[in-house]
Amino acid sequence: MIHEAILDHLRRSDAYLSGEDLSALLKISRQALWKHIQQLKEEGYEIEAVPHLGYRLVSSPDRLFPCEIATNLGTKFIGKKICYFDTLASTMDYAEELGLKNAPEGTVVVSEAQTKGRGRMNRQWASLKYKGIYLSLILRPKILPNATPVLTLLCAVAVCDAITEVCGLEPKIKWPNDILIHNKKAAGILTELNAEMDAVKFVVIGLGINVNNDAHQLVEGATSLKDQKKDVVSRVRLLQEILRCIEEKYLLCQKKGSAFILEQWRAYSLTLGKRVRIASHHTHKEGQAIDVDSDGALLVRTDSGLIERVTAGDVVHCR
């Protein structure tokens, strides 16, 4: 809290802020202030201290510190509570525990690295320290369990909006939850549900985004925003934009229903119109992906002309 206040005052100051003024503002001794400044420096903040002039914030470290995310975030409830870790086994597991302990809607768990990060179907998710965004978000929508998949679509669209806005790239969505740029995977979304039969208790949305990974740090078929943009991306700015976009769409859904999400999803979709092969639970299906349903199911017209609803599985886009 005191660190955030110090940074806040330094950011607002155009020039140097004297130690006397700063310690008075914070109601702490100058010696205590000096100690806090040292701690901030250790966290990577570059703070210049000039005798008789005072302190000046030169630069902030590339870290997803809650105080960085909270600055000018401008959301109503998403990100009001942020749990930050340097390393965590899995942000999903941690968020799930918080969910069971009644953490408020909008709680965000973010970690600079994960030792057991996971994607869909318990697959491993590589989390390169300080290079990506690995976060889990707790939502408590008042919906039936079978209406949950639309939240995955909502978040996919929100992430695409944010990448477009912050990076100027052209992201696309591969059903159900992969975000691709130039046909390479840049981000994945995982939705986990905790529900009674007739009411969702909470949903945890997991985002894993390759942001500043260098080309040699990516597996085949993967890319990063830096790799595509040929420039470093501010993880804080991107994360803020994502949280804002999710909240905006989520609130609009509550007011107007989720039809607009499907519209926006279709516009980003790389899958619709393509011939697809779907592998799920030891079965294979092939056909033309023609649309996405209000519950997130992919509608596929098979060669026999039947239209099948696909709710699970991995999609391969055929040539």
Add this chain to the structure above:
Amino acid sequence: MIHEAILDHLRRSDAYLSGEDLSALLKISRQALWKHIQQLKEEGYEIEAVPHLGYRLVSSPDRLFPCEIATNLGTKFIGKKICYFDTLASTMDYAEELGLKNAPEGTVVVSEAQTKGRGRMNRQWASLKYKGIYLSLILRPKILPNATPVLTLLCAVAVCDAITEVCGLEPKIKWPNDILIHNKKAAGILTELNAEMDAVKFVVIGLGINVNNDAHQLVEGATSLKDQKKDVVSRVRLLQEILRCIEEKYLLCQKKGSAFILEQWRAYSLTLGKRVRIASHHTHKEGQAIDVDSDGALLVRTDSGLIERVTAGDVVHCR
């Protein structure tokens, strides 16, 4: 473990078992044996000790101790691991935590009393100590999330089978999950789901059964098996039968699909054929309950002739 072995030997013995033989069988000293016997007595086991003859088990306490449940249970996986508590906040919360920690399928959490027992929609569930069965069961079915409701139907049928078998009563099911005897509620079932969008991770089934509550210990509209049978019911025997019935149906479902569950459910149903009023999320519907769907939804023919699927809510049987 040693207590279970002692009880096991005493049960198998027709007459007295000498301390010498018993301590030899268990490979412990006679002094250690004596201590364990004292502990068992404190737990409520009546064990007669006659000089020169030995020990004899006279009676077991009416407790749901794991060793009691495990004796002659005869299941393959349900109840192989039992977590027993004298008092617990909620068996559901505890089982959910176990589920997240990868507890094996079939794990049972049972408590003699709950301080925060809950039913559907976070409603309070009264748990009278030593009088009922309050348990949660972890299942890990390989199904899609939207196929989960049939597990509630399965368990309702299993509980009805067990009550019929053990008590000779005629239980009925009120959609979706109330078990009634002579129109009064004797048991409730709660199903909670932890899932990804395309795979169930685990399901926790909660059972709350009024077994030996006396008439004055029941709220209006509720009954107990003792109240109906006019005799005390063995909670251990009933619990064992329930676990066996659930396992049998669950395994059959995996082999043959869930159609037979719907058949059995219909036979126990008190709701089908009745005029019903359904309250859910601030809306009301009224009509004739005509059937239950493969996903557990109630099909209701409204006065306008439309057939509506009801997946959530509270049902009132009209006259």
